[in-house]
Amino acid sequence: MTVAKVNRPRFVGRIANRVDTRARPLAQQIRRMLQRIAMEELRRSQKVRKVSRKELEEELRRIIVRFAEKQHQDAALIATRIMNTGFPTERIPQEQLERIIEQRVADIVGTTVETVRRNIFEAEMQARDFDEDPDDTKRRIRQRIIDGGSMSFERAETIARTELALAENSGLVAGYKATGATHLEWFSFPDAWKWKRRHDTLDGKIMPIGAMFETHLGNRLRFPHDPNAPVGETINCRCTVGPVGLRERNRRATRR
Numbered sequence: 001m002t003v004a005k006v007n008r009p010r011f012v013g014r015i016a017n018r019v020d021t022r023a024r025p026l027a028q029q030i031r032r033m034l035q036r037i038a039m040e041e042l043r044r045s046q047k048v049r050k051v052s053r054k055e056l057e058e059e060l061r062r063i064i065v066r067f068a069e070k071q072h073q074d075a076a077l078i079a080t081r082i083m084n085t086g087f088p089t090e091r092i093p094q095e096q097l098e099r100i101i102e103q104r105v106a107d108i109v110g111t112t113v114e115t116v117r118r119n120i121f122e123a124e125m126q127a128r129d130f131d132e133d134p135d136d137t138k139r140r141i142r143q144r145i146i147d148g149g150s151m152s153f154e155r156a157e158t159i160a161r162t163e164l165a166l167a168e169n170s171g172l173v174a175g176y177k178a179t180g181a182t183h184l185e186w187f188s189f190p191d192a193w194k195w196k197r198r199h200d201t202l203d204g205k206i207m208p209i210g211a212m213f214e215t216h217l218g219n220r221l222r223f224p225h226d227p228n229a230p231v232g233e234t235i236n237c238r239c240t241v242g243p244v245g246l247r248e249r250n251r252r253a254t255r256r
Contacts, residue, residue, distance in 0.1 A: 008242070012187045016238040019071070019168055023160040026067045031156035033060040034112050038145045041116040046138075053109065061105045064163050065098050071164050072097055072171035079175025082243060097167060100227045108159060112151075119144050162234055166225040169240055173223050177209050181243035184209055184223060189238035197232060199224070199239050206244055 037056045044053075120141055127137040145151065173184065188203035198216035207213055212220035221229045224239035 008187055009190075011242065012189055012238070012240055015075075015168060015172075015240045016189060018074070019161055019164045019238075022067060022071060023157055023164055026064070026160040026164065027153060027157035029063050030060065030159055031151065031153050033063065034108075034151050034156060037109055037112050038116045038151055039142075041113050042120065042141065042145060045117075045120050053113065057105060057109045060109065061102055064105060064160075065101050067160075068097060068101055068163055068167035071167035072174075075168045075171030076175035076178075079172045079243070080179050083176065083179040083181060097170065100166070101163065104163065104227075116145055158235060161236070162225070165237065166227055166234070169223050169225045170227070172241060173209065176241075176243040182209060183207060183244035184241040185244050186213055186224070187240050187242055189240075192237075192239060195236075197237070199237060202239070 033056065036051075037053065037060070040051050040053065040056060043050060123137060123141040123144060126132070127134075127140075132140075176184065183206050185204065185206045186199075186202040188200045192198065192200035192203070196217070201216050202213055205213060210222060212222060214220055215233060217230075217232065219230055219233055221233060223241050224237055225234050
């Protein structure tokens, strides 16, 4: 098994660019869905709900899964090229990806609904204090929900980038593992030093596939964007991993 030499700066930039390119169109769809979820929650408070929260959650899940599966499969193909194999990428397992995204979508929707309910409560309390006309209150609540940060394009893009980065890195790891790599090398993005999590301290660290990288914050991750990682370790993280074969690992250890 021969591992192709990876130009680290170019590879890290390429992976980040792949995620960013697909994040924008996905973010546009996520934002529309979050706005629909918010408006349905407002209708529920007015007892005129038309669509159930579960239906909207399922629609959002399908949208993210469609993008993520494509990202995962393409990443696995990149991994097989790096590993210099002809491994058929349709054999790369994806069954866990959909389950992971399902739970994350439930969290996203739950946070959105909580924000909407808080906005409604605060607006209604303010209306009582100032004896506001009910129609004016409804318009103000609606505007507050639509313009709120939880429905912003920036939040939607952050969600999109995070989910695609999860799919990208898990696809790379699955591809490396399936084609013979035994270890992973952490590649930090150039701006990693700016964040409290300080992923720059992991740059160049090598661990067996499945073993844990311990972060500056004391968390343990199998790879960047490990789905079990706390949010603080994944949001806006652009780190990725490269493959290391057993022979190469032993050769590096000998040189040390």
